[in-house]
Amino acid sequence: MQTPSRRQLLAVGAILLCCLPLLASPLTAQSGGQGSTQNPCAGTMVNPANGTTVIAVQGYSWLENGGKEPAKLVGVGPKGEVKWVHHTAEHGMIWGYDVDPMENGNLFVTGTANGKTVVYEFNPRTQEHVWEESLPIHDTHDIDLINNGTQLLVANMRASNPETGKADDSIFVYDLEKDEIVWRWYFRSEYPKSVGGNYSKDWTHVNDVDKIGDGRYLASPRNFDQAIVVNRSTNDVEMQLGSDDEHDILDMQHNPDYLESEDGNPTFLVADSENERIVEYEKQGDDWKLTWELGKKDDLRWPRDADRLSNGNTLIGDSKNQRVLEVTPTGDVVWEFYAPWLVYDVARIPNERAESPTIADQNATGSYGINGDAAKYDAETMKRCHSYLQSIDGWADGQQPETESGSSDSGIQDDDERNNGSLGGPKNDESISGGMSLPGFDFVVGVVGLLLAVAFFVRRR
Structure with missing residues (x-):
């Protein structure tokens, strides 16, 4: 066999150096990029998210004649990496619903278990329940912790009373x-x-x-096709968007959020589920004006949550497409993650809704389609994604912050109860690939280094 010449070895080394990006890119485990072999749940990733995205998975699949699947919370890092999975079913919660960021960096979770409603405070850093409460009410989707954590605000549905013949929904x-x-x-x-x-x-x-103000509560009676504000002092409905069966306004909506324009106009951001769109209405005098509509035909399938982020984008739970999207005001997808089965609620921590601009304030009013997303639904991909998420219990490998020294490289202080909600995520100005180690990269560099060393040795001979 002929011994390779020094020139041939140098040429091989140069080719390998030029091809490093191509060799490394398929191995970006949990990097969030499309094509990742170990994380099949990441979709479009244009920009890193400004925090950790928490997804509440209700737990139901239509595949293969449907069926009950485990409910869970999924914590997703800025670049689409799965940071942790909390299996709520293991804690007695059969159906998962609302999840809210708390000021201390924890999460307040609502779900149902065996005919009762369960709420608890969950610490994502320790993956433990801080406390929990059970209420003898059926299938409640949302309970909020209010008034400095001393009271629960409850949306009580399916409360028909067979003895009185009255519906006690309240x-x-x-x-x-x-x-x-x-x-x-x-x-x-x-x-x-x-x-x-x-x-x-x-x-x-x-x-x-x-709770949107002192004694003012925004509620979503889905079957009434409207979002309303109830005044606790007067017991009056002081604001109402939509009306029963007026489906051009709202149709079986979910999770309306209250915003306020720079002019002080009340604004509702709503997941208009049956109309398969996200809408924003601004109250101008006595009338409501549709200022924003997101979603053309087949863009969304039964969306059930929409949160305006502080950067002006909107975080969307696209339920039947089994995914979460971050979308610009003009409809461009900058972040996408899949979470079977049946996304219910989504939140970004730290709480990104604290300072949220309206669409009118961003001069982006209009009707837009969604652009730049990956394939909306693929049964085989969903199965792989589901299996991947089910394989993680607590912190994913390599994601748990260090605790021995009192702080981690990500800047998390163990004695900081708020924790800034970062959970080890990158700073906002990092690119998608910035600051991440590419699995396989060191191996390739080592091979090239060895070849160059051999070439040098041959030349010396």
Whole structure:
């Protein structure tokens, strides 16, 4: 066999050096890039997210005649890397619903288990429950912790009373210290039983409630096709967007958020589920004006959450496409992640809704389609993604922050309860590939180095 010449060895080394990006790119495990062999859940990644994205997976699949699947919370890093998975089903929660960031960096979680509703505070850093509470109400989708953590604000649906023949669907406040309901507002006090759904079964399907001011609660009676604000002091509905069966405005909506324009105009950002779009309405005088519509035909499938981020983009839970999107005001996808089965709620920590501009304030009013996303739905990809997420329990390999020294390389202080919600994510100005070690890269460099050393040795001979 002929011994390679020095020139041939140098040529091979040069070719390998030129091809390093191509050799390394298929091996970016959990890097968030498309084509990752170990993380099949990452979609489009144009920019890193400005924090950790938490996804509440309800737990139901339509594949192969459907069926119950485990509910979970998934923590996703800025570049699409899976940081941790919290299997709520292992803690007795059968269906997963709302998740809210707390000021201390923890998460407040709502779900149902065996005919009751469960809420708890979850610490993602320790992967432990801080405390929990069970309420004897059925299938509640949203409970918020209010008034400095002393009370629960509850959206109580499917509360038909067979003894009285009345629907007891309501919004109520439960005091944790007093262990009692201290205020309650029944939908039947304002609405006749002819509106909405089945009065004796699932009348309002009120799926969300938020405190938007002192004694002012924004609620979403889904079956009424409207978002309303109830005043606790007067028990009046002081704002109402939409009306029963006026589907051009809202149709079976989920999770409305309250924003306020620079002019002080109340603004609702709503996942308009059955219309398969995200909408924003601004109240101008006595009238509501549609200022933003996102989603053309087949862009979204039954979206159920939309949060405006502080950078002006919108974070969307696209339920039946089993994914989460971050989208610019003009519809460009900059971040995408898949999470089977049936995304319900999504949040970005630290709480990115604290300072959120309206579309009107961004001079981006109009109707837009979604551009730049990956394939919206593929059964085989979803199966691989589901298996991958199920294989992680707690922190993913290599993702847990260091604790022995009191701080980690990511800047997380162990004694900092707020933790800034970063969970080890990169700074906002990093590119998608910046600051990440590419698996396989060191190996290739080593090979090239060896070849060059051999070439040098041959030349010396």
